[in-house]
Amino acid sequence: MGQDIDRDDDERDSPLKTFHKGALLFREGQVSDVAYIIKKGRVAIYRVVNNKRLGLGERGPGEMVGEMGVIAAEARASCAEALEYTEAVVCDQRLVRTMLLKSPRPVQLLTGYLVERVKALSGQITDRPSGNVFWSVCRMTALCWQATVRGETQNLSYAELSRTLKDVLLVSQIEIDAVFERLKKLRLVTLTEIKGAFTRTDPLLGHKKPGTAFVRDRVLRLPDVDHFLGVAKTVAAEYRDNPDFAVDLEFFDLADFARTAEASPDILYKKIGYREIPEELFFFHKAKTQAFVERMGRDFFKQARRPRLTAADLERLDDISGVDNATLQEAFSALGFRKVAVALAACGEAAREKILRNLSKKIAAVVREEAASMGEPDEDEVADVEKDLLDRIKAIKGLAT
Numbered sequence: 001m002g003q004d005i006d007r008d009d010d011e012r013d014s015p016l017k018t019f020h021k022g023a024l025l026f027r028e029g030q031v032s033d034v035a036y037i038i039k040k041g042r043v044a045i046y047r048v049v050n051n052k053r054l055g056l057g058e059r060g061p062g063e064m065v066g067e068m069g070v071i072a073a074e075a076r077a078s079c080a081e082a083l084e085y086t087e088a089v090v091c092d093q094r095l096v097r098t099m100l101l102k103s104p105r106p107v108q109l110l111t112g113y114l115v116e117r118v119k120a121l122s123g124q125i126t127d128r129p130s131g132n133v134f135w136s137v138c139r140m141t142a143l144c145w146q147a148t149v150r151g152e153t154q155n156l157s158y159a160e161l162s163r164t165l166k167d168v169l170l171v172s173q174i175e176i177d178a179v180f181e182r183l184k185k186l187r188l189v190t191l192t193e194i195k196g197a198f199t200r201t202d203p204l205l206g207h208k209k210p211g212t213a214f215v216r217d218r219v220l221r222l223p224d225v226d227h228f229l230g231v232a233k234t235v236a237a238e239y240r241d242n243p244d245f246a247v248d249l250e251f252f253d254l255a256d257f258a259r260t261a262e263a264s265p266d267i268l269y270k271k272i273g274y275r276e277i278p279e280e281l282f283f284f285h286k287a288k289t290q291a292f293v294e295r296m297g298r299d300f301f302k303q304a305r306r307p308r309l310t311a312a313d314l315e316r317l318d319d320i321s322g323v324d325n326a327t328l329q330e331a332f333s334a335l336g337f338r339k340v341a342v343a344l345a346a347c348g349e350a351a352r353e354k355i356l357r358n359l360s361k362k363i364a365a366v367v368r369e370e371a372a373s374m375g376e377p378d379e380d381e382v383a384d385v386e387k388d389l390l391d392r393i394k395a396i397k398g399l400a401t
Helices: 067-071 093-101 104-124 133-148 158-169 173-187 225-241 256-263 265-273 285-295 316-323 325-335 337-346 347-359 361-373 379-397
Strands: 018-021 025-026 034-040 043-051 052-061 080-081 086-093 188-199 208-219
Touching: 067 093, 080 104, 080 188, 086 093, 104 208, 133 158, 133 173, 133 225, 158 173, 173 188, 256 265, 265 316, 316 337, 316 347, 316 379, 325 337, 325 347, 325 379, 337 347, 337 361, 347 361
Parallel strands: none
Antiparallel strands: 018 086, 025 080, 034 086, 043 052, 043 080, 188 208
């Protein structure tokens, strides 16, 4: 399917629907109630397997999408996303079948064969050791609980369990969270938050003060393992067939981001704060975000208070993005334009912007030209400049090293 299709009177009477770039025409697992003939724009067809997007092709003007599920009267086997502004003619099941019946008999037979062939091939597109994520997560959780917990007072770390589930079952954190949200509602497990807080040393008084609290981990308990497995097995079939349990698989959490980048979450937090990571990479779970906003109150988001700068916050050149302008101007004045040029050539985009904003136009032009002329800066010289600049900032701020 997907070839050009002659339009008839029924099609011209069908409603026209528009989709903006990035909008989904339909999602895998949804009911196949309509197909679309693209009038304008382009549409990508894909599946998501093991948190990876597998492209299955594109459709353009005059081509149809979504017809396979309508003809076979089955749930969507793939997703369709508008690659640009798209206009499409909506074709319901009656219209699609009428169009098919008007075609010659050999075309009808060939269409039936192609539908069965595509269904068979689609079924082979998998990268999971199990087709039922819910049941697999439940069984692995029970095994981990029985293997690590001894006595009624013991608990299981949700973070450690999640790492095991992701490594063994090849599932995402979003899927794991969705399963345990369901298990909590069924009262098959309990999850208790363990709070933590960063501390800082007051430069004047010398004693430590707690910072903003955060959730360090959650502990999991299974009150009754046998009951847990019995109910979970019954719910597993419902989980597989119920579209309400569908999870978007193309996202991963901050810990996964850190592992992919071979960095620590703390470094990523800094880079986010310095705006070194593009905003289009960040998405928020709608329901959880709304709940968080309600819990914290709107006033919480009116103002962001920067934590007091510590010596630990200044370890590399890019960290100067978090230093106030007055301190940087004093440090640059003592450093000299050659060393400032070396720093400019060696640091990241956010730090470069910070440097240039804190120089006069004339000095900024000289420093920019000097940095461009030196090409790849010498590593030893960069190390010396980095230490000199950071030491000066720490001295100005009165930060103990």
